[in-house]
Amino acid sequence: MSRQHEFAQGARDMLPMLLGAMPFGIIFGSLAGAAGLSAWQTLGMSLLVFAGSAQFIAISLLGAGTGLAVLLLTTLVVNLRHALYSASLQPFVRHLPKRWRMPLAFWLTDEAYAVVLNRYTEADSSPHKHWYFLGAALAMYLNWQLCTLVGVLFGQRVPNLAAWGLDFAMLATFIGIVVPMLRTRPQVAAALVAGAVALACHAWPYKLGLLAAAFSGIVVGVLLERRNEADLDVDMEELA
Amino acid sequence: MDNWLLILGMLVITFSIRYSLFAFPDLRFPPLVRQGLHFVPTAVLTAIVLPGMLLPDGQHWALSLDNAYLWAGLATIAIAAVTRHLLATIGGGLLVFFLLRWALGQLPL
Numbered sequence: 001m002s003r004q005h006e007f008a009q010g011a012r013d014m015l016p017m018l019l020g021a022m023p024f025g026i027i028f029g030s031l032a033g034a035a036g037l038s039a040w041q042t043l044g045m046s047l048l049v050f051a052g053s054a055q056f057i058a059i060s061l062l063g064a065g066t067g068l069a070v071l072l073l074t075t076l077v078v079n080l081r082h083a084l085y086s087a088s089l090q091p092f093v094r095h096l097p098k099r100w101r102m103p104l105a106f107w108l109t110d111e112a113y114a115v116v117l118n119r120y121t122e123a124d125s126s127p128h129k130h131w132y133f134l135g136a137a138l139a140m141y142l143n144w145q146l147c148t149l150v151g152v153l154f155g156q157r158v159p160n161l162a163a164w165g166l167d168f169a170m171l172a173t174f175i176g177i178v179v180p181m182l183r184t185r186p187q188v189a190a191a192l193v194a195g196a197v198a199l200a201c202h203a204w205p206y207k208l209g210l211l212a213a214a215f216s217g218i219v220v221g222v223l224l225e226r227r228n229e230a231d232l233d234v235d236m237e238e239l240a
Numbered sequence: 241m242d243n244w245l246l247i248l249g250m251l252v253i254t255f256s257i258r259y260s261l262f263a264f265p266d267l268r269f270p271p272l273v274r275q276g277l278h279f280v281p282t283a284v285l286t287a288i289v290l291p292g293m294l295l296p297d298g299q300h301w302a303l304s305l306d307n308a309y310l311w312a313g314l315a316t317i318a319i320a321a322v323t324r325h326l327l328a329t330i331g332g333g334l335l336v337f338f339l340l341r342w343a344l345g346q347l348p349l
Contacts, residue, residue: 015327016326016327016329016330017326019327019330019331020330036243037243038243041243041244041247044244044247045247045250048247048248048250048251049247049250049251049254050254051250051254054250054254055250058246058250062243062246068245068246068249071246071249071250072246072249072250072253075249075250075253075254076253076257079253079254079257079258080257081284082254082257082258083257083258083260083261084277084280084284085258085280086257086258086259086260086261086262087260087261087269087273087277087280088277088280088281089262090261090262090264090265090267090269091268091269091274093262093265094265094266094267095265096265101259101262101263101265102259102262104262105255105258105259105262105263106255106258106259108258110284110285113281114281114285117281159348160348163347163348164341164347164348165296165308165309165337165341165346167292168308168309168312168313168333168334168337169330169334170288170292171288171289171292171293171309171313171316171333172316172329172330172333172334172337173326173330174285174286174288174289175289175313175316175317175320175329175333176316176320176325176326176329176330176333177281177285177326178281178282178285178286178289178320179317179320179321179324179329180320180324181281181282182282186279187279187282190279190282190283190286191282191283191286192286193283194282194283194284194286194287195286195287195289195290196290197287198286198287198288198290198291199290199291199294199295202291202295202298202299203299209287209291210284210287210288213283213286213287214280214283214284214287215283216283217279217282217283217286217287218276218279218280218283219276221276221278221279221282221283222272222275222276222279225275225278226275
């Protein structure tokens with residue numbers, strides 16, 4: 001595929017994710033004012049930080065009068081999962097110059113990661129897959145800015161916007177990403193263990209339970225996969 | 241506190257994390273790490289989804305019949321398993337969720 005095709009395809013494949021993220025951007029835009037951010041600061045946070053869950057936690061902590069150090073520490077912990085995404089995609093972007101790697105890293109969200117990883121693991125050897133990454137990332141970024149703006153401008157006019165439970169959209173998005181990945185037993189085990197640990201550790205401060213859960217799931221997945229490979233080796237030896 | 245300082249701090253932290261491994265193109269991961277990375281999306285996203293369904297407010301268990309997050313979440317998982325289609329999953333899941341919330345009288349109408 002040509003660059004333009006990759007770019008357009010990336011943006012197109014992002015469309016379902018945009019639907020899932022839309023309510024979040026709008027709610028963020030409408031709630032940030034009550035936490036003490038001006039309209040420009042609200043837009044500025046979406047433009048410069050571009051991390052939905054961290055932005056949400058920041059305004060809820062800000063509204064509760066939390067200090068700067070704790071706010072930044074929470075941002076660090078909540079976003080640490082992105083280091084895993086960064087590691088996961090690094091083999092695919094390592095050949096790119098810095099002027100590509102830096103902006104692509106800035107735009108690395110949960111949603112973009114899932115869509116882009118999918119494209120990179122497809123068998124074809126297109127040399128322009130980073131254009132797909134760029135298209136997906138820009139679609140998500142533009143959507144987030146527009147939704148924040150809509151929230152800032154119109155959010156106050158909808159009474160009880162936060163009480164509608166629009167946050168379910170994110171759960172539905174993540175379910176739609178994960179379920180099709182559960183094709184092997186190690187993947188299912190990784191999901192079950194990560195989910196169980198996340199539930200058990202939900203009360204840990206600064207969302208540290210999320211990290212404990214992710215690492216537990218990954219370790220169990222690897223252990224099971226290695227065991228399967230070992231069994232396979234034994235079978236092969238018996239056959240030989 | 242200056243909110244702009246907070247925003248700049250969050251920018252630096254978030255970007256540094258996302259760029260952390262992109263910054264070292266010569267780094268090659270050992271096979272064990274590469275194998276572990278295959279489980280990143282499953283593990284991270286499930287660790288966000290399950291507490292979102294069972295503890296919708298982030299603090300209290302809600303194992304009850306009137307927890308729309310739980311029942312609509314299960315329905316969404318079923319839709320995803322059957323259709324394997326992202327848009328159908330998000331659209332269908334949201335539809336079930338709002339119908340349930342409406343039936344339970346939980347919408348601020």
